[in-house]
Amino acid sequence: MCLGIPMQIRKIDGFNASCEAKGVQRDVSLFMLQDEALDIDDFVVVHVGYAIQKISPQEAQTAWELYDQMLAAD
Amino acid sequence: MTATAAQWLQRIRELPLQDTIKIMNVCGGHERSISMAGLRSALPANIELIPGPGCPVCICPEEDVYEAIQLALKEDLILVAFGDMLRVPVNVGKSEPRTLAEARAQGADIRPIATPTEAVKTARENPATPVVFFAAGFETTTAPVASMLVEGVPDNLFLLLSGRLTWPAVAMLLDSGEAGFDALIAPGHVATVMGPEEWQFVVDRHNLPAAIAGFTSESLLSAMYSVLRQLSDARYFLDNCYPDLVREGGNPSARRQLARAFDVGDANWRGVGSIANSGYFISSEYVRHDARKRFPGYADDARKRAGEMPPGCDCAGVVLGRIYPNECRLYGKACVPRNPIGPCMVSDEGACRIWWANGIREQVNLKKRQANS
Numbered sequence: 217m218c219l220g221i222p223m224q225i226r227k228i229d230g231f232n233a234s235c236e237a238k239g240v241q242r243d244v245s246l247f248m249l250q251d252e253a254l255d256i257d258d259f260v261v262v263h264v265g266y267a268i269q270k271i272s273p274q275e276a277q278t279a280w281e282l283y284d285q286m287l288a289a290d
Numbered sequence: 291m292t293a294t295a296a297q298w299l300q301r302i303r304e305l306p307l308q309d310t311i312k313i314m315n316v317c318g319g320h321e322r323s324i325s326m327a328g329l330r331s332a333l334p335a336n337i338e339l340i341p342g343p344g345c346p347v348c349i350c351p352e353e354d355v356y357e358a359i360q361l362a363l364k365e366d367l368i369l370v371a372f373g374d375m376l377r378v379p380v381n382v383g384k385s386e387p388r389t390l391a392e393a394r395a396q397g398a399d400i401r402p403i404a405t406p407t408e409a410v411k412t413a414r415e416n417p418a419t420p421v422v423f424f425a426a427g428f429e430t431t432t433a434p435v436a437s438m439l440v441e442g443v444p445d446n447l448f449l450l451l452s453g454r455l456t457w458p459a460v461a462m463l464l465d466s467g468e469a470g471f472d473a474l475i476a477p478g479h480v481a482t483v484m485g486p487e488e489w490q491f492v493v494d495r496h497n498l499p500a501a502i503a504g505f506t507s508e509s510l511l512s513a514m515y516s517v518l519r520q521l522s523d524a525r526y527f528l529d530n531c532y533p534d535l536v537r538e539g540g541n542p543s544a545r546r547q548l549a550r551a552f553d554v555g556d557a558n559w560r561g562v563g564s565i566a567n568s569g570y571f572i573s574s575e576y577v578r579h580d581a582r583k584r585f586p587g588y589a590d591d592a593r594k595r596a597g598e599m600p601p602g603c604d605c606a607g608v609v610l611g612r613i614y615p616n617e618c619r620l621y622g623k624a625c626v627p628r629n630p631i632g633p634c635m636v637s638d639e640g641a642c643r644i645w646w647a648n649g650i651r652e653q654v655n656l657k658k659r660q661a662n663s
């Protein structure tokens with residue numbers, strides 16, 4: 217339960233965002249990233265529906281390679 | 291450019307290391323990556339990787355799960371919980387429901403959720419019914435729960451909180467003098483939220499090398515290389531091998547919200563007992579959302595085997611890194627993911643389940659290993 221997944225921000229409405237990963241959209245709360253300037257297309261690590269950190273596109277890419285493996289293994 | 295997994299392995303092989311070295315990885319997510327990538331067999335034979343206490347489902351107090359089951363059965367309410375929690379067994383007589391899933395089959399309104407926002411939504415959609423959110427988890431999960439409270443929740447939402455902090459379990463192990471490991475790999479996403487500084491005590495107080503790792507093989511191997519190199523140089527520090535996410539001070543809004551919503555105090559870990567400063571408790575500001583205050587009297591600590599692991603299950607030993615999953619006598623025999631006896635076989639982050647899912651079928655005799663070591 218401690219594994220965050222990288223997602224890309226598509227829409228922002230206050231502290232609510234719509235984020236996308238692998239073509240899947242999810243509602244994500246930005247309430248835990250109030251000290252961070254966030255924009256459309258930024259990448260965040262999402263855990264239980266909350267963005268816990270902003271990350272670089274490169275890091276998001278590397279992380280996804282891992283999750284692809286994990287999902288394939290499940 | 292960062293090095294590849296193969297390059298890190300090569301660097302590790304080139305280190306002048308003689309003795310057996312035991313590295314504990316705290317986090318269940320790390321254990322998943324390690325097992326999946328087959329890092330144990332890729333590393334030199336004298337390096338042992340020990341899975342540690344990082345499975346929140348495994349250590350969630352038995353009496354809290356029992357309390358959740360009783361609440362859902364006996365009160366007219368909706369209980370929501372993260373999906374994994376529904377299959378965790380408690381110690382009760384044969385005629386009583388052993389899990390939240392069994393209580394649900396008996397008619398209790400229990401709903402699995404994936405995010406705290408679903409708990410809020412359920413409460414909004416059912417304004418006349420109390421909704422209890424049974425929230426177990428470590429800092430990464432408890433911080434979003436705090437965030438949910440601080441943002442504001444409906445009056446009919448109550449929290450049955452079983453939040454735990456990870457570092458105090460490692461501190462307890464090290465203070466016991468029987469930790470049994472030479473270096474520590476600290477959890478990446480916990481440190482993302484709480485900051486790397488929390489793990490500095492491993493170096494300062496216990497003179498052991500430590501490194502924070504991410505979840506890819508590259509990040510894990512770079513952290514292993516770091517602690518092994520620290521051992522060979524006899525110069526110890528806390529290395530941050532996940533700098534993309536783990537920043538000084540962690541996530542400041544998350545920490546502010548945690549501090550506002552919850553207090554920290556001593557708390558029970560299943561099969562382990564009380565660990566100092568390891569639990570989150572609802573602060574006075576949010577006490578009106580405390581399920582234990584609103585519905586008291588459902589935690590029955592006087593029950594037979596309250597707080598313990600199921601009979602015959604050695605999850606406590608697994609969680610504390612004292613035995614490997616396949617050294618439990620029930621591993622793969624009575625206990626498999628489809629029919630789990632203990633919580634370590636239930637959760638995706640439980641070491642027993644991870645080892646089984648990655649094809650480890652062989653059972654190992656614990657006494658033999660101890661005699662040989």
Ligand code: SF4
Nearest residue numbers: 604605618625632642
């Ligand atoms: S194999 Fe099953 S019974 Fe044994 S420690 Fe693991 S979860 Fe518990």
